[in-house]
Amino acid sequence: MKKKYNVYGIGNAIVDMEFKVDDHFLTGHSVSKGVMTLVDEDTQHRLINAIDHNDTDRKSGGSAGNTVMAVSQFGGKAFYSCKVASDEFGDIFLNDLEKAGIKTNFEHQEREEGITGRCLVMITPDANRTMNTFLGITARLSEAEVIEEAIRDSEYVYLEGYLVASDSAFDAMKLTKKTAEESDVKTSITLSDPFIVEIFKSRFREVIGASVDLLFCNEEEALVYTEKDTIEEAREELKKDAKRFVVTQGRNGAMIYDGETFIDIEPYEVKAVDTNGAGDMFAGAFLYAITNGLGYAAAGKLASLASSKIVSQYGPRLEWHQVQEILKHSL
Numbered sequence: 001m002k003k004k005y006n007v008y009g010i011g012n013a014i015v016d017m018e019f020k021v022d023d024h025f026l027t028g029h030s031v032s033k034g035v036m037t038l039v040d041e042d043t044q045h046r047l048i049n050a051i052d053h054n055d056t057d058r059k060s061g062g063s064a065g066n067t068v069m070a071v072s073q074f075g076g077k078a079f080y081s082c083k084v085a086s087d088e089f090g091d092i093f094l095n096d097l098e099k100a101g102i103k104t105n106f107e108h109q110e111r112e113e114g115i116t117g118r119c120l121v122m123i124t125p126d127a128n129r130t131m132n133t134f135l136g137i138t139a140r141l142s143e144a145e146v147i148e149e150a151i152r153d154s155e156y157v158y159l160e161g162y163l164v165a166s167d168s169a170f171d172a173m174k175l176t177k178k179t180a181e182e183s184d185v186k187t188s189i190t191l192s193d194p195f196i197v198e199i200f201k202s203r204f205r206e207v208i209g210a211s212v213d214l215l216f217c218n219e220e221e222a223l224v225y226t227e228k229d230t231i232e233e234a235r236e237e238l239k240k241d242a243k244r245f246v247v248t249q250g251r252n253g254a255m256i257y258d259g260e261t262f263i264d265i266e267p268y269e270v271k272a273v274d275t276n277g278a279g280d281m282f283a284g285a286f287l288y289a290i291t292n293g294l295g296y297a298a299a300g301k302l303a304s305l306a307s308s309k310i311v312s313q314y315g316p317r318l319e320w321h322q323v324q325e326i327l328k329h330s331l
Helices: 023-028 041-050 063-073 088-099 136-140 148-152 161-165 167-182 194-199 201-208 219-226 231-238 278-290 296-311 320-330
Strands: 005-010 014-020 036-038 058-061 078-081 117-123 129-134 154-160 186-190 214-218 245-248 254-257 262-265
Touching (some): 036 194, 041 117, 058 088, 063 088, 154 167, 161 167, 167 201, 194 201, 201 219, 231 254, 245 278, 262 296, 278 296
Parallel strands (some): 186 214
16 A cells, blocks of 8 residues: 655754854864764854854754655655744744645644754865754654654654654654554664764664664764774674665765665765755655665665755755756656
8 A cells, every 4th residue: 555655754853054164263163073063052152143144044954854855855755753842943944844745743733832953054165064053942852743643654764863862852763663663664764973873872773773674874974883994894784783774975976785785876076065964865865766666776876966966055955946857867
């Protein structure tokens, strides 16, 4: 029987605010470059006020949020469980998802008072992105936001790795995976960030368990998670935890294990200006493809092209015409 959703995602609801900065700004404000750092609201405000230009787009973000948005942009059906407050930033987040046709848990529950999560994304001239995130109300994401009916009506669930940093969100991850497995729904997870993997390795191993159907990570995350020195060793170790997996490798493309063989995905040559959201886009395009009739090699080609478009522009979203060009070129 055909499922209502291609992908059920669960993750942090974050509104992105992107700014261009230089390395001097990061070092001058003791900001760790190239990683996601959790900060309090005052720290985030201080950094924003220190940036010369304060005009910025405010768009729904968050790792899994970007991924389900990509699924929808390519023509798939997605559901997203998250936690936003009844404030202006919560309106921004949910309006973006509604416009994209993505269903959420807020069709089943009311929003609470509080502050919606926000991410200050700082882009340096080398296209690196540094994220300082104030989680706000999304830090309290819990089993209450898990909509089991929507999980059962999905082909895949997609778990955002950042959720391991919160006790209640970790419980929500485990409930989502358990519900999926009991309902013969495929499971997927992203490791999200090497720093998060290092700190919460035991939690990742607990939620992944004996196996997930599909794991997404980049090369550094794979090495940290497996505690191996080379990607060749890491990919053999990943076979123990994931039936299939994707390792993105930046300018070197991607490596896919389809359960039997390894598939190398060639990169598309572009000038990178902003890597924010590239991995999320790859996962979303890939999940769209494999739930809409494409094999792993074709899905990898589509996802590689989509993520190359993302890194060659600012922001984690594609325009409608870009999506159509990618589909035309890849299908």
